[in-house]
Amino acid sequence: MDQKEYLKRYMRYLKLECGYSANTQAAYQHDLLFLFHFLEDQGKTVTEVKLADLETFAAGLHDQGIGPRSQGRILSGVRSFYRFLLLEGDVKDDPTELLPWPTIGEHLPEYLTTEEVDQLEASIDLSKWEGQRNKAIIETLFSCGLRVSELVNLKISDIYFDEKFIRVLGKGNKERLVPISDEAIKQVNLWFVDRRQMKIKEGEEDYVFLNRRGHHLTRTMILIMIKRQAVAAGITKTISPHTLRHSFATALLKGGADLRAIQMLLGHERLETTEIYTHMEVSDLRREILEHFPRNIKKKGKM
Template identity: 70%
Template sequence: MSDREKTIVELTKHYLRYLKLERGYSPNTVEAYKHDLEWLLGYLEQEGVDPLSVKLEDLEHFAAMLSDHGISAKSQARILSGVRSFYRYLVLDGYLDVDPTELLESPHLPQHLPEYLSTEEVDALENSIDLTSNEGHRNRAIIEVFFSCGLRVSELTNLKLSDLFLTQGFIRVNGKGGKQRLVPISERAIHELELWFDDRRQMNIKPGEEDYVFLNRRGHHLTRTMILIMVKRQAEAAGIKKTISPHTLRHSFATALLKGGADLRIIQELLGHADLGTTEIYTHMDDESLRQEILLHHPRNIKHEGDND
């Protein structure tokens, strides 16, 4: 093996270790980044270009090669994102002084705007729930926590009692890649949870399930499918014609904050997005300039006159 090949092998090994240990990415995510890097390294080897001597022009030719191979725009964008990640690491770790990908453009992707619900539609969704049923207060709490905290469905199904700090007004969320974040929870959501806890205390909970917040009638924690079915049924009961899912409520959370004036980077943190670009899709929702402040703009946290009368 040549010195050049040894250098590339070492760079790759250190980069993948960085993704795993410092960025906390899952094995599947690390493997995906490795696959992206293999595209680049294979091309550079064929062209006789040292990865540490790459210029913007080389990367633009690489992007053109991906297109010539018939790779979809979405896959091209993903591969180039992985390439940017690699060169950001090289700058961060001192291998390079300048990031050659800084001006590298991704292919234009058609923007699929997420469906979302207005506050009034969320209220209609909650009001359609039969609170006399065994799952009534639970389902209402689920919808309110989705809308007030912007959780992914997997984050909600895995939410534990030990993750709740309701006195302080926060919950701890275990997100993608094992990353944790603290998310404020509104008084409305806390109220709905307390009503559910009154019912929950009457249940026969299965061993090992005691710490899960949301349970089915048999005392097991809920699955993604159970929540999906519940949300769709309630949308139908509320007369909502939009095609919605639990993720729609996450979009609704982000949209409500943005419309209220919250900073995009704060929304990024609350949603647990690793990349601000993922959050930017919400900027189409409102033409007003983003203002400062955050959680007090969310409709569940705004206090109106007469609330304390």
């Protein structure tokens, strides 16, 4: 079987088994072509690859001037491909299992503390028609850890108020159930009081969050709203809707939640994606030690 046939089967797997979008499939294919071109130069097939070959391949990515993050993305795609081949019985062992990952500089996402989220919500002018809607949006993003794309597509029929769950359609059209807090339920119900007074466009009746013309919101609208609200709240951090998702995950980790539980709530396919929050926790601990550990305090006093 030649490489084109392996690639064709893998693309079919990503589409039918994983439910990935056409754009995601294209991204995986693009990254795999780096490997295929390398193997052609080496005169090897995908099933003959050993760890040493992949180490040479990874070093070649660096030599081509490809940055660490892009290297990591490409190698992640290669790892996914070989797990597929292992699953299909095309290879007996996964050659990527011990492949070292490129070193990526520590770039941790910004997040808000619970107090800062309260500060953000407190700055909302509830006398404006959109005030309660915006408060419900911020609370739902923070309490449920939703992607902004998931929030704009949230339907009334997706909210189970009595059971305190919402049904979320995430990446790859994968559904997951996420608990919704009492506070978020309260704010959404208060928004529904205003929403009932609106003239809603045909076909938009089931969307939770609407603009003044009765259409469901866009991601850009929510991004602009949150940035403006951060300025009004005096928050100097650079934030976006995704910041509230990070804040949700960080708050859970600080509260002692299991990393795999956080992975399920966020809808991450790979645990490695969720593990960034452990790095955030370590970063916070380091800061606390530097600021509050007695010996560090003494040293600061002598300076």
